Amino acid sequence: MAAGVLCSASPAPLTSLQSSIRCCKCLAADGGQTLRERESMRHLVAAALLVVAAAAGLGRGEVTYEEIEGGFTISFQNEVIFRHTTDNPIFYIGTGNANFTEHQGNFDIQDETLIKLPLQDFTKVSVEVDVVSLVFTTATDPDLLVELTVKQASDNRVDISAKTSTFSYYNRFWVRVWAEEAEQVWGAGEQYSYLNLRGRDYPIWPREQGVGRDGGIIANLSDVDGAEGDYHTTYYPMSSFLSSRGYSLLTQTPEYVVLDFTEAAYHEVFLHNYEFYATLLREPTLMATVQAVTIYLGTQPQLPDWIMRGAILGVQRGTAEMLFRYQEARDAGVDVSGLWIQDWSGSIQTLFGHRVYWNWRWNETYYPDLDLAITTLAQEGTRVLAYANPHLIEGSDMFEEAAAHGYLMTDSHGDAFRQDFGGFLAGTVDLLSPDAFNWYKEEIEKNMIALGFGGWMADFGEYTRYDMYSRAPYDGESRHMLFPWFWAMCNRAALDSSGTTGQVVPFMRSGSLHASGSQVLAWAGDQNVNWAYGDGLPSTVIAAHNLAISGMGVTHFDIGGYTTQPPVLVRSKELLLRSAEYAVFTPVMRTHEGNKPGSNHQYYSDQDTLQQFARLTQMHTRLLPYARHLSQNLETKGTPMQRPLFLQFEEDPGSYEADYQYMYGPDLLVAPVLHKNVDEWEVYLPGEEVKWIHLWGDGTAVTGPARVKVPAPLGYPPVFYRRGSAWESIFQEIAADFGNNRKLKIRH
Template sequence: MTTRAVLYITLIAVHLFVAVSGEKKYAFTLTYPDGFNISINNITIFQHSRQNPMIYVGEGHTNFLGGLGNFHINNVIQDRIPLRTFEHITTADKNYVLFKYSGDEFLCNVTFESTSDSDLVVSTVDVGSTPYQYLWLRVVAEQTEKVFGGGEQFSHFNLRDRTYMPPEIVTVLRADDLKYPIWTREQGVGRDKSNLVTYYADLKTGGGGAFHTTYYPQPSYVSTRKYYLHYKDTNYMVLDFSSPTYHEIFVKGIVGKFYFKTADTMLALVQSLSQFQGRMPALPDWVTSGITIGVQGGTDTMLARLKTVQDAGIKVNGLWIQDWSGDIHTSFGKRVFWNWKLNTTLYTKWNETIADLQKQGIRVLAYVNPNLNKDGDLFKDADSKGYFIKDPKTDKTLLTNFGEFFCGSIDFTNPNAFSWYKDTILRKNMIDIGLGGWMADFGEYLPTTAKFFTGSGETLHNRWPLYWAQMNRIAIQESGKEGEVVFFMRSGYSGISNFTTLMWAGDQNVNFDVADGLASTVVAALSAGVSGIGMTHFDIGGYTTFASMGLKRTPELLIRSGEMAVFTPYMRTHEGNQPEANIQVYSNKYILQHFARLSKAHSLLANYTRAAVAEYIQNGTPVQRPMFFVDQTEKSYAAMYQYMYGPDLVVAPIVTQGATSRDIYLPQGTWINIWDEGEYAGYDKYINMSAPLGKPLVFYNNESKYKNVFKCFKQLPAPPTPPPTPPTTPTPVAPCVNKGAAFGSGVWWILLTVFTVISYL
């Protein structure tokens, strides 16, 4: 009996003896002479014909070259086969299509059906269990269609858009420049191959990144054709938006299911996707009022910094001490000693200090990740128990270079290792000593070549952030601290919102760059929100600093990022990887005055923010929302550097260095400037307005029930006057120096830098 005959018998048996799952919500239409169409609510999803097949299979091999969390992925395609012919079987609740290349035997069986929560579910059989371990699926696209999502993206909100790029870059774009690999990894330093910072990072570690590299990818997107696609598995895959007539989804390995759903509005689509993904719990009340100050250096320094900011009138809700376990120094800057227990030499009088701060309503937060420095005693304990992922060649603990120090990584698939880390580190060493929260860092470094208690590195890689988030959440729940303790993550994948309590955008540069600076945090929040993540925030002031290259934080950047952070769920500063090179919140009176004002502004919004969070938990609407949730116009779709904060505030932060004005898109209705009560009518137009330092463009809806709260912003003190800039003495230039000589010296500096880096490597 042929394979095809067996399949026919199986399908008949299923139809006769299994209860029908429900009415089809999609239309399957055969087309003459050799094709079919599949649509949902008159939205065409698939079109298949001999000339333009919807499915391809292939074989080859994929290389994952990883180091320091950066993965360079190379797909070597040895064969790609279009499946042109098919046989079709229909039942009351499903359609089965047997795709073939040639001859009588099928290569791939695809099932189309509806479920209670999805209009169309597409599942495949055989691909991945045969020599053809690659699959390409084509979804119908339109020329003017826009797509959003893909997890947390930093460069592009509309994943098909490149219009912001300079013309000289657009003209050399390749097809690869429209592809989004779904693989969790370091986001990269710079993320723009045309700038020097990215070049330097690539040269030193291969960690410069690109427009698509992200800590939190997700195999889903939302289309302006009013449907979403979500792939519910953790395979390596690629979302390819390079064609004007179709979107191509590439999947490696055993293929999971594709879920499609339609809705009347983009907002309804995102709400549905959020329900499908799960939602985070409500934030503790203390998070949404005031500011958490990032400090380091021990108890005395921590308390001295606190006094400085409190004396200036800053409303403090927390102190975030990364170095609670000690520190080390590398060429990149100051790093934490990854031995997750309190360093009592650095942080003395801990119990009485914590008790006193709690009386003031101030929490102390720390830092942790799933790796242990080999020089610490916790590493030795875990190593003796066999709790780390292993080197497959030696079957011993795999030591990984994390930047001039080596660590073992806890094997989450080992139940004993999972419990040991949760109970010993998260509960005993952190929650039990009174911490109010922590940054749960990393989760994206997992090598594909390691040996695990169960599973393989490739299949576990995208799932790893979920294990890490789950461990942190369970530790809080088992301690009875749900709703009091908060942890925030940068790495993620589909379903992360079932476990984490908050997200953050990761390590941005301390500048305004669109690819990896302040501007990118706006895109990150919006793309994550469209992907179902309702609450996120970012490091005020950025993180990545290269002082020797001139990349260090300025007062302008710190203040502008603080302005934006007011209109996020959580305000938290970061000193950066080179604290001594960066301007800090506590650096001078001028900065202190700005943040006293901004922290009070955030506190004014506490009840409004909590209501927006409650709305997200109830229906999936993210706290930071794209403008097209309100007005689905071409201008609203293009507004990628502004957002709705809750239902009633339009926020357009200044994300360009030196700018004191910008265009803002106001939706239909009457909108009031939150700073001066000026009234403006909106809808389908941009307005250029002044935004001096300390006053980003923020407007509230005149019909808002929080109108009286917003009016209080006018009573805040005016932004402080900048201190006078000291005069500078021009550097004398010898008469014989000309432009050519000056340029030559610049070239010499670059060559010297490159030579130094190569020598270092």
């Protein structure tokens, strides 16, 4: 199917990949819920995930097969992918049971393996220039045949499939990709705790990131209601990873996956399926491979200028309060790019705090004259942003309308599923069903875009339970894994249909493989309002790195964090300002009051904070030409706006250790201050003979590679720019206009 062709069930023009998924739904009969039909659908979905790869083939490359004692190796561009011997087979197949227990977006996953058979014996079927095919068997089940095909699709891409002759008896598959002991791996979507994933396993299952992911008193408090997270829990996992050997492997399946990097000799991909499909991309450099991944999945459109200047202020509680905070900020010199009113649809109070009323239509009583305010503010260069998610609170008019038309996901009896969201029940729009998808897309256009919103937080997407049913015949795992992607597609379809792509910006926290191709902007989710590396401010740096490596090249975070649990967990003035100074050197600055605003220090809490914050927003605006250039490169070349140092300086060993620093584009190196009560920070400057200039220094260049101690008073984050940069004059202007004549001395 050609790109842009409309499937009869499609709500909007789609890519060929998305159209193929839609057509899989069209092929299924209305009520086809037998085991064979569900398994067939899973097979079709997985196969459809390779359509784009097949359509984009550019030429012939080099896949090589070599026999070794007791087995073989298969390589691509002289890098071994598979190394099989009788003692160490690359495939296991088996059966098992799993239980996914959900509580307010947190999942307890219990997975039991009943049978695990090694596929030790193999027969060479075909070895050609661009394709290798082999058939594997096991003595335990002589009727079982698994055919492996490794096919060159272009100069930089290999498609891998392992198909079994036994249709539905087996439901577990283990695939081992050869590894070197010193190899590093990164990615797996938005992982918060570690940049190098080696030595750990990562379940790929979208869910709440959890509270207190690094243990301690916060975790103990959270575990009371099952909200405690772990190092791997995340809203946005992806079944893909980048290897330091230069390749990225994307496992193309809509089911539960575990990426296991605990063994020295191999990386294991475990999935709930009887077949395996994957795409491997490899370019001459790590950066080029990441660019190829981003382009393959779909680049994000260029952000509009308005959202990359100044700051978006998170404000609430009605039109009068919104306009008061706006004027207060403007009077203090804050460059206000937007006002984000998440409670535009109304509010309710729960034990967790001030919550939005989940009925995605303008509450004219709570926000009188909002339409007039939106128009007036737009004339002053300030956009108003809102909030939405794919759930509707029980008893609201949208809930009743959706339930009446069959647009909500259901329980096993066919009744609208009412899920506990912490203080209230809500139904989930069945976005997997074309009719519900179209209805909700039109609601977004009518209720949000037509009203004049400049964007919205497109929240949630990761709560779909195993026992929630869709009119589309997906099984429970596929429903959960595909839902964040369809939520992204729904928002993007509303933009495309209304002609506002590139002007209106939804930002999302949840996702899965391929969701990034429909998204515009990500945000890091609900961090704690503290300095904890596992769940506080530092985790946003690692999250941005792994997300960029995985193909989502533009993200931002809540300034000061979100999750508040007084008196133990409250936001300080220092945390707010340190996170704001770090946000200056990211694409988007946006504040959030947190779930309990009265317990947190806010940008408006005192005059000193307001003035310091104003200065930072003005700095952010000065960087707009540079940010615009980076956003253009993301859209056209797939280059992430923020990236870990080693993508820029692959030959520099020290760049692989600087996990909590990042490159903002090619010319700015940022090392955020991530501890409280410090006024000095250590920075690693990478690159052989690269000359770095401290933004707040005396102009003296430091030649890399080098480690330096940088004075870091509040408001002067450790930032260096590359001498000779095409943007050097902008950086020098920022230093001159916002440095207050400071000439901070660095120590080697």
